[in-house]
Amino acid sequence: MLHNKTVEDLLDIKEIYLEPEVRNYKRGEEILAKYPEANLIEVPSHWKIPELHGNQGSIEDWTKIKRNVLVLGIKKSLSCRANTRSSHWVAPSQSNGCTMSCSYCYVPRRKGFANPISVFVNIDQICNYLRRHAAKQGELKAPDHIDDQYWVYEIGENGDCSADAAICDNVKDMMNLFKEIPNAKLTFATKFVNREMLTYDPQLKTRIRFSLMPHKMSKLVDVRTSPISHRIDIINDFVDAGYEVNVNFSPVIFYEGWIDDWQILFDEINDKLNEKSKKQLIAEIIFLTHNQQLHEVNMGWHPKAEEVLWRPELQEVKYSQTGGRNVRYKRGFKGDLVETLVDMVHEQLPYCPIRYAF
């Protein structure tokens, strides 16, 4: 599988699908000026581009689309959704889709399979909405498992913000916004190391969560992402650059020998993180969920990964709120797995509290 190290490996924009009104926005103009050679294709809506989103073909086609195509649109309805685990609120997204191709990713479950980055150019409206939303909340009433002090807004639910930041300043603008908002911070999880973000100076108002899993498994299922050791290597630098850095152990995948591989990962974290990073570290643990339709598509391009992701003898069906047929590890079995990994974190990373594990 491909493991990319730089933005250039990941993105080489040659075609831009855009809603025509995009040209009326400063961010739209900036992005179009950044890629002057790109072929521009006007579309009525960023949601309906059958030649991109309906493509269930081969991984080669997807990779090409994810690397060479960008979609520009305008986020029409702005709202925040209440959340309970990593954040209090899910912010209106400044993008969706992703240039990476993790086998288990739920992002293509929503918008189609070859789902390149779609950037929303009305970032000023999104930021103004967030400013007003945060102002209405007042102070966080009491410390909770999400934060001691601030309301936390998730901005990366539908993609990977570190990759988005390689295209334009939407993520940087949101980070600057939250520096000014007195009662809130933002957060996103990432699988990509974008060193440019070390210059953003978030002043502890951005919590970046590096997703980690054992190297061996990541090589199989985290397609086109930064290698796990690169993500761990950069943590001290991000902490020094003014980020709060947490780790997201996800998805946790069961297989023969999984415990030994997690031990290797924890040893690497212990060896590489300095005291300052360890002191502020918090972990989140999420076990794998999978989806029947995604499994069937994956069988066409990456069946090897499905040998570990799709284990009907160990999994049970769980219908999602949108009616999708998802699977997760069977209840009692999963309880044991969660307990095992939680115990390991407590023992191996004693400085690292767990925000949640499920």
Ligand code: SF4
């Ligand atoms: S990096 Fe995140 S959003 Fe992108 S494909 Fe992987 S899991 Fe999905």
